[in-house]
Structures are given as structure tokens and as C-alpha cells.
Amino acid sequence: MKKTVLSVLVALGLSSAAMAQDAATDFATLDADASGGLSLTEVQAAMPDVTAEAFATADADVSGELSEEEYATLAPAM
Structure with a gap:
């Protein structure tokens, strides 16, 4: 019984962490x-592994910022 309860708690904790990660990268x-x-800087606050090169590649219109569409192409890659 204790193992079952512990397993459920671990699963809930992991799913909560995943949801928090999704919210943090919205x-x-x-x-x-x-x-x-x-x-x-804003992108790196949530995804520190994003390099200036990866950011520049995603910045298709070379505006210096990512639009929502440009960000959508970057986020799954990270």
C-alpha cells in the first residue's frame, strides 16, 4: 500500500513539474x-541553453526579437 501511495505521489509531482515548465515557457x-x-534575455530566462546563434536563426525577420511564431519554431528544439 505504501509503495502505491508513494508511486502516485511521485507521478503527481512529476506531472506538476511538467505543467510548471510549460507555463514557464509560454x-x-x-x-x-x-x-x-x-x-x-527573456528567452534565456526560461531556457538558459539558448545561444545567441540559435536565437538569431529563429529570428527570421531579423528584428532582434522573436515573434510568437518565431518562438514556436525555437521552443520545441530546446
Whole structure:
């Protein structure tokens, strides 16, 4: 019985962590200054492994910020 309860608690904890990660990488949440675009700093706050090169590659219109569509291409790769 204890193993079952422990297993359920672990599964709930992992699913909660996954949901928190999804929320932390949501475009609107990352757009700290509400500019409508994400700077490299804003992206790196949630995904520190994003390099300037990866950011520049995702920035298709070379605006210096990622639009929601550009971010959508970057996020799954990370």
C-alpha cells in the first residue's frame, strides 16, 4: 500500500513539474516587458541553453526579437 501511495505521489509531482515548465515557457509569460516580442534575455530566462546563434536563426525577420511564431519554431528544439 505504501509503495502505491508513494508511486502516485511521485507521478503527481512529476506531472506538476511538467505543467510548471510549460507555463514557464509560454510566450506571454516570457514577454516580461509586454513588448509583443521576446528578446534573447527573456528567452534565456526560461531556457538558459539558448545561444545567441540559435536565437538569431529563429529570428527570421531579423528584428532582434522573436515573434510568437518565431518562438514556436525555437521552443520545441530546446
